[in-house]
Structure formats: C-alpha cells, structure tokens
Amino acid sequence: MCGIMGYIGPKDAAEIVIGGLECLEYRGYDSAGIALAEGHKIGISKCVGSVANLKTQLEKCSLSGKMGIGHTRWATHGGVTRENAHPHVDPDGKVVLIHNGIIENFHELGEEFAKKGVRFVSETDTEIAALLISSLYRDDPLLAIREACGRLRGAFAFVILFADIADRYYCVRKGPPLVLGAAGGEAFCASDVTALLPYTNNVLFMEDEEIAELSAEGIVLYGFDGLRKEACPHLVDWDASMTSKGTYPHFMLKEIEEQGSVLRRTLTGRLENGVIGLEAEFPFSEDARLFRRIHFVACGTSCHASAVAGRLADRYTGLDVRVETASEYRYGNVICDKHTLAVFVSQSGETADTLAAASLAQARGARCLAVTNVVSSSLGREVGSVLELRAGPEIGVAATKTFMGQLAALTLLTLWISKRKGLLAPQEEKRLCAELARLPAKVEDILARGEDVRKIAERYKGLPAFLFIGREASYPVAMEGALKLKEISYVHAEAHAAGEMKHGPIALLNERMPVVAVVPKDGIYKKMLSNIQESRARRAPIITVASRGDEDIRRFSNDSLFVPETEEEFTPFLTVVPLQLFAYHLASILGREIDRPRNLAKSVTVE
Ligand code: AGP
Numbered sequence: 219m220c221g222i223m224g225y226i227g228p229k230d231a232a233e234i235v236i237g238g239l240e241c242l243e244y245r246g247y248d249s250a251g252i253a254l255a256e257g258h259k260i261g262i263s264k265c266v267g268s269v270a271n272l273k274t275q276l277e278k279c280s281l282s283g284k285m286g287i288g289h290t291r292w293a294t295h296g297g298v299t300r301e302n303a304h305p306h307v308d309p310d311g312k313v314v315l316i317h318n319g320i321i322e323n324f325h326e327l328g329e330e331f332a333k334k335g336v337r338f339v340s341e342t343d344t345e346i347a348a349l350l351i352s353s354l355y356r357d358d359p360l361l362a363i364r365e366a367c368g369r370l371r372g373a374f375a376f377v378i379l380f381a382d383i384a385d386r387y388y389c390v391r392k393g394p395p396l397v398l399g400a401a402g403g404e405a406f407c408a409s410d411v412t413a414l415l416p417y418t419n420n421v422l423f424m425e426d427e428e429i430a431e432l433s434a435e436g437i438v439l440y441g442f443d444g445l446r447k448e449a450c451p452h453l454v455d456w457d458a459s460m461t462s463k464g465t466y467p468h469f470m471l472k473e474i475e476e477q478g479s480v481l482r483r484t485l486t487g488r489l490e491n492g493v494i495g496l497e498a499e500f501p502f503s504e505d506a507r508l509f510r511r512i513h514f515v516a517c518g519t520s521c522h523a524s525a526v527a528g529r530l531a532d533r534y535t536g537l538d539v540r541v542e543t544a545s546e547y548r549y550g551n552v553i554c555d556k557h558t559l560a561v562f563v564s565q566s567g568e569t570a571d572t573l574a575a576a577s578l579a580q581a582r583g584a585r586c587l588a589v590t591n592v593v594s595s596s597l598g599r600e601v602g603s604v605l606e607l608r609a610g611p612e613i614g615v616a617a618t619k620t621f622m623g624q625l626a627a628l629t630l631l632t633l634w635i636s637k638r639k640g641l642l643a644p645q646e647e648k649r650l651c652a653e654l655a656r657l658p659a660k661v662e663d664i665l666a667r668g669e670d671v672r673k674i675a676e677r678y679k680g681l682p683a684f685l686f687i688g689r690e691a692s693y694p695v696a697m698e699g700a701l702k703l704k705e706i707s708y709v710h711a712e713a714h715a716a717g718e719m720k721h722g723p724i725a726l727l728n729e730r731m732p733v734v735a736v737v738p739k740d741g742i743y744k745k746m747l748s749n750i751q752e753s754r755a756r757r758a759p760i761i762t763v764a765s766r767g768d769e770d771i772r773r774f775s776n777d778s779l780f781v782p783e784t785e786e787e788f789t790p791f792l793t794v795v796p797l798q799l800f801a802y803h804l805a806s807i808l809g810r811e812i813d814r815p816r817n818l819a820k821s822v823t824v825e
Contacts (some may be wrong), residue, residue, distance in 0.1 A: 227404030231286030246292025296341030567595020699797030
C-alpha cells in the first residue's frame with residue numbers, strides 16, 4: 219500500500235518520479251506528493267487525489283531538481299487531506315521523508331515531542347519519523363537513521379532526503395517492499411519493480427532491516443547494525459511494454475483478455491505428453507508420502523483460488539486439507555508441523571498477513587511453498603520454494619489473470635502431490651492433462667463472446683444488490699464473482715454456498731435482488747437446480763452461468779451466460795470468466811474508476 223518512487227541522476231527528477239507514481243498508483247490514490255532537491259533547496263508539492271492532480275499542480279509551479287522522491291497514498295492514519303499527504307518535513311526543515319507502512323508507537327513518541335513544544339502539522343504516523351530522524355541528526359545521516367529505526371515500532375519503508383546533503387538520498391526497509399536500481403549515473407527506488415522497468419530490469423530487492431544510500435555512484439547497502447552489506451541484484455524478465463494498457467480502456471479488461479495466454483504460459487513445461495512434471499519447482503517431491511496435511515493460506519482472490527484447489531486436494535490427495543484466510547491462520551492454534559505442506563498463495567507476494575502466516579508456519583517446521591506471480595517478492599524470498607504463476611505484471615486492482623494463473627498452478631501442484639503419493643492412475647492423469655491443455659482455447663472462446671455479457675449487465679444496471687450462489691468448487695467461484703462485482707462497481711454483492719440459502723440469506727430475496735447461480739453440469743447440478751427454483755419462487759431474477767448445451771437451464775433463468783463443457787474438476791477455470799466480465803461491464807456502465815476502485819490498494823502491505 220502506498221507507492222513510492224525516488225530518483226537521482228542527470229535528468230529532470232520530476233518527470234521520472236511522476237512517471238513512476240503513475241505506474242504505482244494501483245497501490246493507493248488518496249493523495250500524492252513530491253519533493254525535489256535542487257542543490258540544498260528542497261521544494262515540495264502535494265495534493266489530495268490522484269497523481270494526475272499532482273502533475274497539473276507541478277506544471278503551474280517552478281519546482282525542479284535532479285533528485286526527487288514521490289508518494290501516492292493509501293490512507294491509514296489520518297484522513298485524506300493535503301496536510302496528511304507525503305512528503306513530511308520536520309519543523310526545522312532538515313529532513314524530508316515519505317513512508318509506506320504503520321508506525322505503531324507514534325503516539326508515545328509524539329507525546330515526547332509534544333512535551334518539548336513541538337506542534338504537529340498532520341495526523342499521520344509518518345511525521346514522527348521525520349521529526350525523530352531530524353532530532354538525532356548531527357552530521358551522520360546513517361547513524362541518525364539507525365538510531366531512529368531502533369526507536370520505531372511497526373512496519374516502514376522510508377525514502378529520506380536531508381536538506382544539507384545534495385548528492386544522496388536514503389531508503390530504509392523494515393516490512394513494506396522497496397526495490398532499487400542503478401545504471402549510468404542514475405539511482406532509482408520504488409515500491410514495485412514495475413516502476414523501474416523503463417530504466418532497468420537489473421534490480422535489488424531490499425531485505426528487511428536494511429538501509430540504502432543512493433547516489434550517482436550507485437547504491438551502497440547497510441544493515442541496521444551499520445555494517446556494509448553485499449548487494450545481490452536480480453534480473454527481472456518483465457519489460458516495460460507489459461505494464462502498458464495498449465489500446466484497452468482499462469487494465470482490467472486487458473488482463474481479463476490475456477487469460478488464455480496466461481493459462482498457456484502457466485502450463486508450459488509443467489504438462490507434457492499427458493504427464494505432469496513439477497520436479498524442478500517442487501522441492502518436497504520425495505516427502506510427498508510423508509505429508510499428512512496440506513494448508514492453503516491466502517487473502518482475497520488468492521484465497522478463492524485456494525478454496526478451489528482445496529476441493530481438488532480433498533478429492534485427489536488423501537490429505538487433511540485446510541484453506542484459511544491468512545489473517546485468521548496466524549492467530550488460530552493451527553497444527554502445522556513437518557508433516558504439513560503449507561502453501562502460501564499471493565499474486566504480489568507482498569501481502570502482510572500472508573507473509574506473517576508464512577513466517578509462523580516456517581517457525582513451526584512446516585514444508586512451505588509460495589505460489590506467487592513475483593518470484594523475487596518478499597514471500598518468494600522468505601519461503602524460498604516458489605511455484606511461479608507466470609501471469610506477467612497485473613496492474614488492475616481487481617485480480618483477474620492472476621486468479622487464472624493461480625487456478626492452473628494450484629491444480630498442477632495438487633495433481634502432482636496426488637501422483638507422488640501414488641494416488642493418480644496414469645489413465646486419469648492423461649485424461650486430466652488432455653483437458654487442462656484444452657482450457658486456454660475454451661477461455662478464449664468465452665472471451666470472444668464478451669459483448670453478450672455486456673448486454674446482460676446493461677439489463678441489471680439499476681439494481682442495488684446481487685446474491686451469488688454455487689456448490690463445491692463453484693462456491694469459491696461465486697465468492698470471486700461477488701468480490702469482483704463489489705470491488706469495482708460498489709454494488710452490494712454477497713456469495714453463499716447454495717445449500718445455505720434456506721438457512722437465512724433467502725430472506726433477502728425479492729424482484730430487485732438477482733441471484734447469480736454458478737451451475738455447470740457437474741455431480742451437484744440437480745441440487746443447484748433446486749436452489750435456483752427456491753430463489754425463483756421468491757421472485758428473484760436469475761442469472762445462470764451454465765455449461766453450453768444445457769438448454770434446460772434457460773427455463774429457470776432470466777439470463778444465462780454459457781461456457782464450454784469441461785471436466786467437472788476444471789469448471790472454475792471457465793465459469794469465473796463471465797463473472798469477471800459481468801463485474802467489469804456493470805462497473806463500466808456505472809462509470810466507475812475500474813482500475814482504481816475507491817478505498818482499495820493492490821498490494822496490502824499493512825496488517
Ligand atoms: C483482488 O481483486 C483483490 N484486490 C484482493 O482481494 C487481493 O486478491 C488480496 O489483497 C490478496 O493479494 P495478493 O494475492 O497479492 O496476496
């Protein structure tokens with residue numbers, strides 16, 4: 219949460235910092251700000267709202283510099299005001315600082331300063347960090363930063379300018395991510411590698427408790443103990459063109475439409491000639507027979523993909539399966555030991571709750587695997603063993619193509635474990651592999667009929683709430699459909715296991731509350747039909763997501779979205795696509811800010 223960009227070099231820092239912030243805006247867009255240093259003079263501009271507002275504001279003033287830091291905020295402490303926007307400055311104007319994270323002891327520290335007569339300008343937890351560093355600064359910036367970090371509790375990524383230092387700036391990481399890059403007399407920092415791709419793809423992911431000094435000479439790394447550390451850069455195989463919207467009106471639509479190719483990439487090399495092979499990526503293959511439990515732990519959309527995988531694991535692995543939201547897993551008394559395979563699923567690999575849950579499982583001796591789109595993310599590095607999604611950068615706040623990548627990666631993983639345990643017969647493996655290989659074309663077939671979904675969305679645009687239902691693997695798909703709809707259209711949507719309707723939610727139904735039923739032709743189809751009938755009897759309009767060729771379903775539906783037939787195990791790969799499109803089109807009809815929904819940020823780096 220919050221996007222950070224920093225630059226030093228021969229070019230105009232404003233242009234580079236603003237460009238970076240535009241790229242990072244999916245991390246927060248409540249307010250934005252920039253500090254530009256021209257020699258020892260630091261000018262600051264900040265505003266409420268988007269980076270576009272900041273850009274317009276900057277064009278009207280004469281700020282410039284060859285060193286600059288910028289911030290796009292997702293508010294935690296303090297409302298969305300100009301005063302609370304970053305950068306923050308100490309009263310003497312010695313230290314200018316931007317921050318991502320939460321400083322937990324800012325009240326206590328604030329009281330100390332208040333007793334000395336300091337008056338705070340903002341309501342943020344950040345201002346205290348600028349004050350503290352300034353109060354500890356004599357002539358050694360590194361020492362002041364280290365001493366301040368020793369007093370601050372919580373999670374923070376800082377980028378800091380010192381007014382009397384014109385040729386360097388500093389980055390600090392304890393928790394939230396920071397990525398650095400240096401090339402040809404320039405040195406950059408950003409919250410996410412995507413902002414650095416126009417300049418370099420040879421990047422340095424800061425580790426926890428590190429301080430970096432960035433100058434035209436490059437990057438020097440220190441630990442919180444003040445000792446120099448060796449920098450180990452990574453080559454990232456993404457390029458800047460992957461982060462462009464191209465001719466699409468929104469990143470979300472572009473990413474939905476990429477799902478066929480994402481699926482192909484995720485399966486490539488892991489599925490050959492009817493055989494699944496994960497030897498190279500799954501380090502616990504030899505231990506598979508010793509596993510007793512498999513835990514899938516994640517948040518949001520990643521948790522929905524995990525819930526689909528959980529049902530497959532129930533069916534194929536013979537393991538005790540647990541699927542848990544990361545923020546709950548951490549606090550429960552979970553049995554998690556060396557007989558447990560703990561799978562942490564995260565698109566970004568930076569979600570604070572998922573990271574904390576992974577640390578807990580590692581400490582308890584579980585075999586841990588990260589399933590992520592960003593191999594070099596904090597999760598990837600913390601866990602060490604990674605199954606990569608290969609979805610390419612996802613910019614839209616609403617996750618779509620990475621859900622598809624997660625379904626594919628988790629399906630392969632689950633079937634691989636089944637195979638290693640001797641539970642997957644070769645014929646069965648062949649049947650499933652053949653169908654997995656057909657799925658990308660089937661996804662593309664649904665996408666080619668996207669306009670039909672738009673027409674249906676048009677018919678429901680005035681309604682205040684939707685109820686999504688499904689059973690077994692279609693239940694997490696219903697949850698994902700409801701999440702997509704509420705995230706980007708702000709229309710109330712909730713999902714229930716279809717069998718639960720009669721235990722309460724059915725009371726909500728009337729002619730203004732459509733039921734979206736995920737009802738592919740599977741073993742539980744007949745039961746779903748009964749639930750649909752019950753909803754119809756309460757006058758709810760029915761939208762069904764059904765298997766193509768199921769003409770009967772039309773009799774029970776006001777509208778139907780059809781998907782190609784597939785093996786029962788794989789229906790979520792297909793049924794989720796019309797739901798993503800439905801959410802997208804409804805939000806577009808309602809004129810919402812689709813790629814930047816209110817109150818949300820793509821990477822949730824606070825707990
Ligand atoms: C998805 O549309 C959401 N924006 C959100 O639920 C997201 O899936 C969640 O925050 C988890 O993120 P992660 O996969 O990067 O860990």
